[in-house]
Amino acid sequence: MGDEDASGLGSALANCINLSNLTLKIGDEGASGLGSALVNCINLSNLTLYLDGNQIGDEGASGLGSALANCINLSNLTLRLYNNQIGAMGASGLGSALANCINLSNLTLYIYDNQMGDEDASGLGSALANCINLSNLTLNLSGNQIGDEGASGLGSALANCINLSNLTLDLGYNQIGAMGASGLGSALANCINLSNLTLKLMQKQFICYGL
Template sequence: MGSTSTISLYSNPKSSLRSHPFPNTTASFYHSHNAPRPNTVPFNGRKRCFRFRRLVVAVASGAEGGPRRSTTGRRVYRQSQSESALTSAPVKQIASFVVPAVVFVAGTFVLWKLVEKILMPKPQRPSSGENKPPAEAAEGIKWSVAPGTNLLSGFTAKLFRESKQTLNEFAKELRSFRSVDMSGRNFGDEGLFFLAESLGYNQTAEEVSFAANGITAAGIKAFDGVLQSNIALHTLNLSGNPIGDEGVKDSMHADRVVPFFECLCDILVNNSGIQKLQLNSIDLGDEGTKAIAELLKQNSSLRHLELNNNMIEYSGFTGLAEALLENNTLRSLHLNGNYGGALGANALAKGLEGNKSLRELHLHGNSIGDEGVRALMSGLSSHKGKIAVLDLGNNSISAKGAFHVAEYIKNSKSVLWLNLYMNDIGDEV
């Protein structure tokens, strides 16, 4: 009596069994052994997508009743195992590429974290002796600084204190001495505003020099209200400061720009104390010179005016000549190192004809030439005053121009000092 048994073998869903027609093999087995065929489902070769397949292995009994193994079933089982191995081969190939890539990425990440930990500085923890920030600061409280709080660094604050102490010493000098020289201290406009206040409240200093201190046109406003009340100051030196003809804003009219010298002249016009004003080497041009000329027309206390080494040309000389016709208090006029030329000397000569007060005239280095000297000597001959000091050095004067000077000297009884050096006048003159 024969018996049959079935063994369920799982295979990959993607496997193809067309090369091994299991139903045909099984049918031939039953046909050769005359065994009854079990109820099996015929194989459908067209159906590819299935969860699993069932392989049938039949075992028949021998003549003696013992089981007899089917060689055909063993061959079918081996074929199914070989197909399973072929199916897993692509998976192993993919894993051979994916696994090293994952290992590489993980190693790179670990290495980067290690380098970051070594290179990045560790935050410093406050020691037990240091003051720790309050808990409120950690909670997000916003801090603010009140206006006027000193946030300067230690070094800057030290310099600020030293500068303030130095200015206090300067102010003490202004209150203690009659003649104070503060030239080259480089205190600027801010320092001048601080020191000018000392001039307004004391009547001690008579001569003050603020030369070469970096004072600009804006700093001149510091004298507003100070020089009007101070009548003790007689000499004010502002030479060597980069003032120029630059304008400053009018405090009464914000949209109006007042030229520097117009501002200064407004301050000095009613001052009765300043007698000597030194404005040498301040980049003064014709516009500023015209403003000073207007001051000379109204001021009756100024005796000595220095405008050396500036940029005054013909127009500025003309303005000063017009002022000399109206001014009867100026004694000394210094115009050395400017650009008057022959035309400037000619214009100045006309002003000298109607002036009675001028005693000193300094025109060194103006390149007035022979024609300028001739016109100037003609004006001085008609001068109603008495010129005692005349400086005509370095003016490109030749022997022809020097003869005009000689004629003036013959007729003048007031000249005490004459300078003609650095001119090509020759031995004959």
């Protein structure tokens, strides 16, 4: 599915004025166009988009986020963007845009197997910290190029998500060593309202309850 196909589908769905739940699997280049068209679905509160295994880069990820930021009633969002070409400013641009989804409380982002480095991870975390109503976050960034600095920066940024209570964070198969793991743990300890944490580093998974 290309740009015109996805945009046309979105424009058609925009006429479904009472649509509240939507799950779509589409191709690569139509991502931004579809998102822009879905803005007209004024009652949309739950959205799942499958965009994995395509050629979406920084521009496409940021554009999709900017479009979805106008879905003012969106409260539950799942974006599957793994196995694409997102790096540089794509992840932080997506996060910054989603911060404008003022009613967003549940967010699941799969951005594994992309091209994210330290700055990208920290930038995404800083952006998501502005999602003031976010309480449940699942973030899978495994299989990127994130190192110690990125892991620590991501943790420090997420510590500013003041309403975050449930966090699942997967950073496996990156370049995170002992220093990064320690920095991440110390930073997440400052998440004042966090009660449930699932953390995966390398091939190990840690689950903490009642933090």
